[in-house]
Amino acid sequence: MKQLIALGGGGFSMEPENPLLDRYILQQSGKTKPKICFIPTASGDADNYIARFNEFFEKQECVPSHLSLFNPPTRDFETFLLEKDIIYVGGGNTRNLLLLWREWGLDVILKKAYDQGVLLAGISAGSICWFQEGVTDSFGDVLEPLQCLGFLEGSNCPHYDGEIKRRPSYQEMVASKSIIPGIATDDGVALHYMDDKLEHIVSSRPSAKAYKVYFNKMLIEKELPTRYLG
Known part of the structure; x- marks a missing residue:
């Protein structure tokens, strides 16, 4: 089974x-001690981000590691990643992430991992990247649409309640058809896809939600059922 979990915000780096x-x-890995690999490309492989990942996951029942493109642990990325149970992508600059992944061939390797049942996950840029399109601030302080990997259909907007410009900008993009319709997620919300279908929406915060945003004669924002994990 293919699985992908996209976080709009939250997790070890935000809460x-x-x-x-x-x-x-x-x-969700189904393993008692899953091997989880962090890919912090979008942050420029920031040392403090990797340290925070390790600080959290070393205390959990798992085997953590990370893949740096600036200091690669191996030349054989495919073997390194395909042996993992979970690949967790961090936040940062989505455009730079996509450019570097394509240059190194990671986009192809990650699609292979996904198709072979490695659970893919990510937050912010690590959420946007899996969809056809996403809302990004990669180009500066203005939010813009960005073509992404297309593992999942539709568009994605994270931090829907966490950044003041996110909600109006995404709605305007959908209404003007500058981005295809999709799903927006508040901070603390995760979209859980199984075999490319959205099966669960879960949250670490009681009031956080996900929303389907589309245009049908008018802009429509539909709140989706979200299960609080607390």
Whole structure:
């Protein structure tokens, strides 16, 4: 079964005292001690980001590692990644992430991993990247649409309640057809896809939600059922 979990915000990097989403990800692997690999490309492989990942996941029932493109642990990325149970992509600059992945061939390897049943997950840029299109601030302080990998249909907008410009910008893009319709997620919300179909929406915060945003004679924002994990 193919699985992908896209976080609109939260997790170890945004709410380190709230482990609900990250533990949910670990549980979905079906392994008692899953091998989880962090890919921090979007942050420029920031040392402090990798340290925060290790600080959290070394305390969990798992085997953590990370893949740096600036200091590669191996030349054989495919073997390195395909032996993992979970691949977790961090936030940052989505455009730079996509450019570097394509240059290194990671986009192809990650699609192979996904098709072979490695659970893919990610937050912010690590959420946007899997969809056909996403809302990004990669180009500066203005939010813009971005063509992404297309593992999942539709568009994606994270931080829907966490950044003041996200909601109006995404709605305007959908209404003007500058981005295809899709799903927006508040901070603390994760979309869980199984075999390319959205099966579960879970949250680490009681009031956080996900929304289907589309245009049908008028802009429509439909709140989706979200299960609080607490």
